[in-house]
Amino acid sequence: MDNSEDEMEEDETEWHNSFVDSVPDPSLNKTSGPTPAHRVILHFDLDCFYAQVEMIRNPALREVPLGIQQKYIIVTCNYVARDLGVTKLMAVTAAKEKCPQLVLVKGEDLTHYREMSYKLTELLMSYCPLVERLGFDENFMDVTKMVDRRLAETPESDSLSFKGHVYNHCSADVKASDHPRLALGSHIAAELREAMHSKLGLTGCAGIATNKLLAKLVSGSFKPNQQTTLLPENVDDIMGCLSGVRKVPGVGHQTAKRLQALGLVSVKDLQLFPLSDLEKEFGGPSAQRLKNLALGVDESPVAPTGAPQSLSDEDSFKKISSTKEVLEKIQELLSSLAERMHKDGRQPQTFRLTIRRYSATNKWFSRESRQCPIPNHIGQKITSDSSDDAVVQLVSLAMKLFHKMVDSSAAFHLTLINVCFSNLQTRGAAVSGKGSITSFFTHSTSPKKTQIFSSQSQDASSQSGNTDHRFSPHSVITQLTPPQKTVTTESPCSSGASLYGFKRKQRPFVAAEDPRLQKESRSTTRSEPEITVTHRLPPNVDPEVFRLLPEEIQKELLSPAYTNSLPGLSTSSPAVDDVPYVRKNKSPQSFSHSQNIKDTKEAVEKIDSSDRPTSVDKRPEGTSAFQGEMVMEEGSLSFPRSADCEFPGNVDPKVFSELPPDVQEELMSGWKQQKPVLKTPSSRKPARSLMTKDRKAAGKGSQANNLLKYFKPS
DNA sequence: CAGGGTTCTT
DNA sequence: AAGAACC
Numbered sequence: 001m002d003n004s005e006d007e008m009e010e011d012e013t014e015w016h017n018s019f020v021d022s023v024p025d026p027s028l029n030k031t032s033g034p035t036p037a038h039r040v041i042l043h044f045d046l047d048c049f050y051a052q053v054e055m056i057r058n059p060a061l062r063e064v065p066l067g068i069q070q071k072y073i074i075v076t077c078n079y080v081a082r083d084l085g086v087t088k089l090m091a092v093t094a095a096k097e098k099c100p101q102l103v104l105v106k107g108e109d110l111t112h113y114r115e116m117s118y119k120l121t122e123l124l125m126s127y128c129p130l131v132e133r134l135g136f137d138e139n140f141m142d143v144t145k146m147v148d149r150r151l152a153e154t155p156e157s158d159s160l161s162f163k164g165h166v167y168n169h170c171s172a173d174v175k176a177s178d179h180p181r182l183a184l185g186s187h188i189a190a191e192l193r194e195a196m197h198s199k200l201g202l203t204g205c206a207g208i209a210t211n212k213l214l215a216k217l218v219s220g221s222f223k224p225n226q227q228t229t230l231l232p233e234n235v236d237d238i239m240g241c242l243s244g245v246r247k248v249p250g251v252g253h254q255t256a257k258r259l260q261a262l263g264l265v266s267v268k269d270l271q272l273f274p275l276s277d278l279e280k281e282f283g284g285p286s287a288q289r290l291k292n293l294a295l296g297v298d299e300s301p302v303a304p305t306g307a308p309q310s311l312s313d314e315d316s317f318k319k320i321s322s323t324k325e326v327l328e329k330i331q332e333l334l335s336s337l338a339e340r341m342h343k344d345g346r347q348p349q350t351f352r353l354t355i356r357r358y359s360a361t362n363k364w365f366s367r368e369s370r371q372c373p374i375p376n377h378i379g380q381k382i383t384s385d386s387s388d389d390a391v392v393q394l395v396s397l398a399m400k401l402f403h404k405m406v407d408s409s410a411a412f413h414l415t416l417i418n419v420c421f422s423n424l425q426t427r428g429a430a431v432s433g434k435g436s437i438t439s440f441f442t443h444s445t446s447p448k449k450t451q452i453f454s455s456q457s458q459d460a461s462s463q464s465g466n467t468d469h470r471f472s473p474h475s476v477i478t479q480l481t482p483p484q485k486t487v488t489t490e491s492p493c494s495s496g497a498s499l500y501g502f503k504r505k506q507r508p509f510v511a512a513e514d515p516r517l518q519k520e521s522r523s524t525t526r527s528e529p530e531i532t533v534t535h536r537l538p539p540n541v542d543p544e545v546f547r548l549l550p551e552e553i554q555k556e557l558l559s560p561a562y563t564n565s566l567p568g569l570s571t572s573s574p575a576v577d578d579v580p581y582v583r584k585n586k587s588p589q590s591f592s593h594s595q596n597i598k599d600t601k602e603a604v605e606k607i608d609s610s611d612r613p614t615s616v617d618k619r620p621e622g623t624s625a626f627q628g629e630m631v632m633e634e635g636s637l638s639f640p641r642s643a644d645c646e647f648p649g650n651v652d653p654k655v656f657s658e659l660p661p662d663v664q665e666e667l668m669s670g671w672k673q674q675k676p677v678l679k680t681p682s683s684r685k686p687a688r689s690l691m692t693k694d695r696k697a698a699g700k701g702s703q704a705n706n707l708l709k710y711f712k713p714s
Numbered sequence: 715c716a717g718g719g720t721t722c723t724t
Numbered sequence: 725a726a727g728a729a730c731c
Binding site: 134135137138236250253255350352365367368370371 | 726727728
Binding site for chain 2: 069109305
């Protein structure tokens, strides 16, 4: 949270500080360059996000009380349902009691939500790159520059008014001229909300304030689909209205408890508590941060989120108590995770397995995990081929980690399993031998441009590839990559890129023939293959685990390709080539998340048939149906109102034309991101203690659009 | 907490 | 590797 000492990558441009409202200028600490005299931060929060996505996918759901179900809980519901008494996080049983007509849609598969979530982030980024995600349905945006630009362009500051509500002000009684920057921020927020609605069909709330904390707190003031601006003079009001410290973003359960132990329960208590005493319980920095939060002070910058740093998949359940079940669950999770990883294009260097055990006391929480590096030959398989066999090896890796945590000879009871890939490398790394110098390419991968319709342009065939070898351009390249050479190839959209290069997940039903399916029943009776074969097992395969594997996997493991390349120790080189491997994973239930609309809905069902989001409104040219890949070379498409024609809609062409050429240019580049935008973030601050933060900034900010700019540190 | 993710700090 | 936080 306290991103202190990080410069504000913007140091270059001076702040045309404007005026009026000044705030506690914390010129204190930090090397941070000029602290923005006054930032204008927006916070967007989508209305019942999952429910909205489902209603877009199936418009008929808009008129019925809809609940999104994950296991036994309604994680969110539409407003129709709320009017009938259903609330978020309500048990399904309770919800049905309250509202028998409630229609339920399973929401455990987050694919669609994730895709829509990234589309929104990308949309916002197309207006301004400083967008930070918070979960799937919230985004922070620093529109300070945009505001200052408009302010400069629009001398007629008069006739300025606020869009939406203004916290604690009955209405238009506020003089926008006293807070022109926030007023302009409210206009931008309104425009962006309109864009999200027209382009993506989403509605949501927005908060406009001078920092993230405040923007987030104020955004929920007027609930469904509205926006609120918080003026500096009302900071105390909004902070004071919070029912307790726990309501302050940044103060979680544990922190709240510790504060309570100090006798601090209300925000005011915390505000007035001596900092020195606070420092005794929490560290120095934490104490200061907590106090600042209570005061509504938050200097943390909007840090562009960029591509995710890890991908994980998990499932919870009532109980899993046998190794076999664990193995199957892990395999199921890994299959989908590997598929996602493959689409992402980056190569994970670390694998982690997390479990949650049941125990009367300490009922929940407490997860335990074990992680290990992913042998690079396995990692490569994930990104290149259809990763099917990578999964086999990963499962084996996972089981080893599992045994480090659980003594399977004793009884155990798990309620959750999570698999995670992290330490994602934008290709290039490979290292031949072991010790490699990974440190070398922290930057080296050259700029990837070429994004274009990156990977998966193949709709119908992609997955499982089995036959049909349509390699996407990148998958081919992917393999080589000499050690430490700065390759010039490009990588697929690397992550960031539209990080979401989604493609329809066409989940064919191949899984049906998965031998494992029929095998179930007899699994316990079987035994033929294993004994005779056991002694030939590859070095790192646990015979016990092996025995539990489906036959074909067993076979696979015995093939030359694996006998000496198993994870764990052997340095072995992946011998030979791969074995033809068929088997599509995708466990039975996992596909096509059949919408499971509970009873009641016949009418609803019919409409659903199309898996397609029955689209929303008109889809502006830019966002084609293929959104995954948008934004390419010529930014022309991909963006609002498109380039030539200009501006995000709200800019007066006339005014624009009268601007100095260089200003026009800057504006344009800001709108259509395409290029690394003007100032390359590269540290124009030569001296910066690069590394540390710079790296991060580079990596992150880069994703603004597809073409990420990667600068060599230094 | 519920459920499925993510990121950051210890 | 575990905790904490946030959605």
